Every structure is written in C-alpha cells, then in structure tokens.
Amino acid sequence: MSGSGDLFRKFSIESNKRATGDLELTIRSRLRYLRSWKNELASDGSWRERRRAWPLGFRVATYRLLELDRRDHTLYVPDFPLPRPATRMNGFWNPIIGNKLVLSYVAQAAGVPCPALLGALVHGRPYSFDGTPADDLAAALEQWTQTARRLVFRPHWSGAAEGVFSVDRESGQWRINDQPASITELTTLLRALHRYLVTEWVEQATFARRIYSRTPNTLRVLMLRDADGPFVAAAVHRFGSSRSFPVDNFHAGRGGLGAPVDMATGRLGAALGADANGRMMPFTHHPETNERIEGVDIPHYHAAIDGMRRLCHALPEGVWVGWDALMTDDGYRILEGNSPPGLHVWQVHEPLLRNARVARFFAAHGVGRT
Numbered sequence: 247m248s249g250s251g252d253l254f255r256k257f258s259i260e261s262n263k264r265a266t267g268d269l270e271l272t273i274r275s276r277l278r279y280l281r282s283w284k285n286e287l288a289s290d291g292s293w294r295e296r297r298r299a300w301p302l303g304f305r306v307a308t309y310r311l312l313e314l315d316r317r318d319h320t321l322y323v324p325d326f327p328l329p330r331p332a333t334r335m336n337g338f339w340n341p342i343i344g345n346k347l348v349l350s351y352v353a354q355a356a357g358v359p360c361p362a363l364l365g366a367l368v369h370g371r372p373y374s375f376d377g378t379p380a381d382d383l384a385a386a387l388e389q390w391t392q393t394a395r396r397l398v399f400r401p402h403w404s405g406a407a408e409g410v411f412s413v414d415r416e417s418g419q420w421r422i423n424d425q426p427a428s429i430t431e432l433t434t435l436l437r438a439l440h441r442y443l444v445t446e447w448v449e450q451a452t453f454a455r456r457i458y459s460r461t462p463n464t465l466r467v468l469m470l471r472d473a474d475g476p477f478v479a480a481a482v483h484r485f486g487s488s489r490s491f492p493v494d495n496f497h498a499g500r501g502g503l504g505a506p507v508d509m510a511t512g513r514l515g516a517a518l519g520a521d522a523n524g525r526m527m528p529f530t531h532h533p534e535t536n537e538r539i540e541g542v543d544i545p546h547y548h549a550a551i552d553g554m555r556r557l558c559h560a561l562p563e564g565v566w567v568g569w570d571a572l573m574t575d576d577g578y579r580i581l582e583g584n585s586p587p588g589l590h591v592w593q594v595h596e597p598l599l600r601n602a603r604v605a606r607f608f609a610a611h612g613v614g615r616t
Contacts, residue, residue, distance in 0.1 A: 275333035282325070300326075311520065311594055321597035323589050323608055331612045332586040339563045343585035346443055347402050353580055356560040358553040360580045361398065361445040364390045370437035372444075383433045391415060396447035403441065410493060412447060423492045424460075451545055451573040454485070457537045461486025461494045464570045464581060465507070465544065468592055469554055470607045471565040476558035478551060479604045480592035481507035483514055483544060487534055496520075496591050503529060505539050506595040512547025516540040518594055526594060550578040557583070566607075 254261055282305075291299070291306030299309035303324030309315070312322060333340065342348055353360045365386060366373040372386035390397055396414035404410070411423050413432065420427045422435070449455075454463040463486060468479040482504045486494035489501025496502040496519075505517035517529045517539045530540040554569045557580065561567075568587025571578045592598060599605040 271334050271337055275331070278333050279326075308590065311526070311590060312597075313526075318597075321599045322593055323598050323613060335566055335611055336564050336585050339561055340585045341403075343561060343564050343567055343583040345402050346400060346582050349580075349583055350443075352560050353557060356556045358557050358560075358580055359577060361448050362394070363443065363445055364393055364397065365444040366402075367399070367436060367439045367442040367444070369440050372436075383436055384429060387413075387432070390444055394446035398445045398447050399436075399439070400443050400445065401441060402443060409442075412492065414447070448572050448574060448579045451575050453542055453545065454483075454573060456535075457532050457539060457542070458485045458487065458494075458535055460488070460491055462572055462581075463494050464572055465547075465550060465578070466584075466591060467551065467554055467569045467571070468587060468589070468598075469558055469567055469569060470604065471558060472603070472607050472610070476555050477603065478509050478554075479601065479607075480596065480598060481509055482591055482595065483507055484591070485517065485532060485539065487519075487532075503532070503539070504591055504594065507544065507547070512544040514539055514542045514544065515595070544573060545575070546573060546577050553578065553580060565611075 251261075253259075286305050289306055295306045295309065298315070299306045302309070302314065302319045303326045304312075304314060304319065304322075305325045308325050312319075314322070336343065342352070347363070347366070350360050350363055363375055365375060370383075371381065372383055374386070374389070387397075391414075396412055398410065398412050401409045414421050420429055420432050422432065427435075448462075450462055457463065463484060465481065465483050467481045469476050470479045471477075482496075484494040484496050485503045485505070486492075487501040487503065491501075494502045496504040501519070503517040503519040506515040507513070508515070517532075518526045519529060519533070520526055531538050550571045550573065554571070557569070558564060558567065564583075564585065566586065568584035568591075570581040570584070572581055589598065599608065
C-alpha cells in the first residue's frame with residue numbers, strides 16, 4: 247500500500263477514498279439480512295416449524311419445499327446467513343446486473359442478443375431512445391407498434407416478473423395480456439408507470455410454444471465465477487400454466503413448472519410444480535397441454551450458455567448471477583440477470599452443494615455446510 251501510495255503522489259493521482267465502499271456494502275448487507283428476517287416472521291409458519299427450520303439455517307417455506315425433514319440439509323445452500331454475503335458477493339455490480347436497461351446495453355456491447363429496446367416510461371411520459379419526440383402516449387404507442395407487432399412493458403428494476411405485461415393490437419383492438427382494452431384504459435395504465443422499459447415481444451422457440459404457448463417459457467441458469475472463470479452450476483427450464491399466466495413463475499402456488507436441464511446436453515428432465523400448499527408434484531408432460539417435457543432437447547442451448555459466459559466476462563465483479571433466456575427458433579435472447587439470485591428454483595431438483603466446485607465457491611464466500 248505504501249508503495250502504491252508513493253506512486254499516486256509521484257504521478258499526481260488523487261486517491262479514491264470511496265473505491266471500496268465497505269461501509270455502504272456493510273449497511274446494505276445488514277439491511278438485507280434484517281429484511282429477510284422481517285419477511286420470515288410475517289410468514290405463515292408455525293412456531294413448531296420455525297424451531298425445526300431456523301436452527302438449520304432455512305426459512306420455513308424452504309424447509310417445506312425441499313422436504314428437509316427427510317433430506318440431508320447440509321447439501322443445500324441455506325437461507326441464513328446468505329442474505330449478508332449475498333449482497334457483498336456482487337457488491338456494487340448488483341444494481342448494474344439487476345437493471346434491465348443497463349444490462350441491455352452491456353449485452354449489446356458484448357454481442358449477446360436481447361430483446362430490442364423501443365422506449366421507456368418515466369413518470370408516465372414516453373421516452374424514445376433515438377431522440378424522437380414522444381410526449382403523446384397514443385402517438386408513442388403507434389410508433390412502437392410500427393417497429394414491433396407486440397410490446398412488452400417491464401420495470402427497469404424488479405424480480406419475480408412483478409409488473410410485467412404485454413400490449414398488442416389485433417384488428418384495431420388494443421389488448422393488455424390478451425384481454426381487450428380501450429385506448430383510454432391503456433393510456434391511463436401507462437401514465438401510472440415509472441421507470442419502465444418498452445421492448446419487442448420475442449417469439450419463443452417451437453418446442454417451448456408447443457409445450458405451453460400462453461406464456462413466455464424461460465431457461466434460467468445459475469452461473470458462478472471462481473478462479474478458473476464462469477461456470478454453470480445449475481439450469482432449469484420453466485413453463486407457465488393458466489395459474490401462472492401471464493408469466494412462467496415457479497413459486498409455491500403460482501402454477502409454473504420447472505424442469506431440470508442436463509448441463510452437458512441441454513436435455514430436459516421431468517418437471518416439478520408446487521401446489522397451493524407448496525407440495526411438489528412431478529410432471530413428465532405438461533398438465534394442461536399433455537405435451538411431453540421430459541426428454542426434450544433445448545435447441546441452441548450451448549449457444550445460450552456461451553452468451554451467458556460472455557456476459558459474465560463483461561461484468562468482471564459479478565460472481566454469481568441467475569440468467570434468464572428466452573429460447574427462439576434461431577437462437578436465444580437474454581431477458582435479465584438476477585443478482586443475487588433465488589436458489590429454490592434449482593435446489594428443488596438437486597442440492598447445489600452436492601457439486602464439489604459449487605460447494606467450494608460458496609464456502610469461499612462464507613456460506614456452506616453446518
């Protein structure tokens with residue numbers, strides 16, 4: 247340090263006293279930890295369940311979902327104390343990875359495909375990235391639908407598909423999430439939005455559309471970075487249902503399905519879906535369309551994994567990210583990065599710490615077997 251300090255002085259470089267941001271990261275991590283406990287205390291778990299789950303480091307919902315009353319809990323990444331190191335693991339790159347607008351620009355710079363950006367909404371006012379005046383919402387909608395047949399509106403910063411919806415027009419009739427809407431209803435809705443992105447709707451691959459066509463069905467990949475570089479720790483492909491519509495969310499009671507992906511081949515295993523009580527049910531076929539899931543190969547899977555690795559290289563301090571990709575007939579599109587990612591969607595299929603490299607990664611960050 248003294249040697250580098252001498253060089254700073256020699257070359258008249260002003261010292262960056264805010265470079266580490268240790269205090270801010272400490273505050274953020276502790277707030278996240280407290281918030282996670284606040285949410286847990288507000289959950290529906292009984293005190294009997296809490297006395298079983300908490301000493302093992304898990305929330306009651308996780309304890310139920312992973313059926314830890316009959317499984318080795320030491321093979322699973324625990325919920326606690328994960329919220330504290332989770333914030334530090336990606337540090338100040340969390341808001342970069344999690345911001346869909348910023349991530350789109352990073353992806354474009356890295357040559358990784360993502361949905362085309364059409365505009366934004368700031369305090370209900372349309373914003374055009376090409377500088378075209380767009381003060382009038384009706385005019386902005388006309389402009390955007392000339393570029394894309396269907397639009398997707400997403401908050402810059404959100405998770406669990408919160409606030410996401412689609413807009414299109416069929417035979418002159420506007421529709422929101424496939425439901426008819428008047429132009430007054432649509433513009434009233436849009437005027438209430440702030441920090442929203444407007445992107446093109448991407449048509450998903452034939453195999454995903456055949457299994458379930460009413461929602462976008464996404465590949466979610468957990469990518470970690472150790473001394474040897476980014477690597478895939480786990481992968482699932484999610485599929486929506488009438489209960490999860492308009493998205494494919496895989497949460498207890500939400501109705502979505504998650505199928506494990508063979509990381510070497512891109513082949514789907516049997517899917518799991520949670521009922522309203524959080525109990526997991528296996529599905530070799532989609533329960534509504536009866537289309538087969540197990541054994542289906544994901545086209546362009548390896549290309550998507552390569553694109554995610556390139557994004558990780560473009561984000562040098564992002565050491566763990568959950569990437570969402572929509573597979574298409576000609577490739578894939580990266581939709582978002584989850585930072586820090588929730589782990590249930592992967593661990594419900596396979597405990598992450600069973601993989602030695604993954605276990606070493608988490609141990610290096612202070613999370614591991616107890």
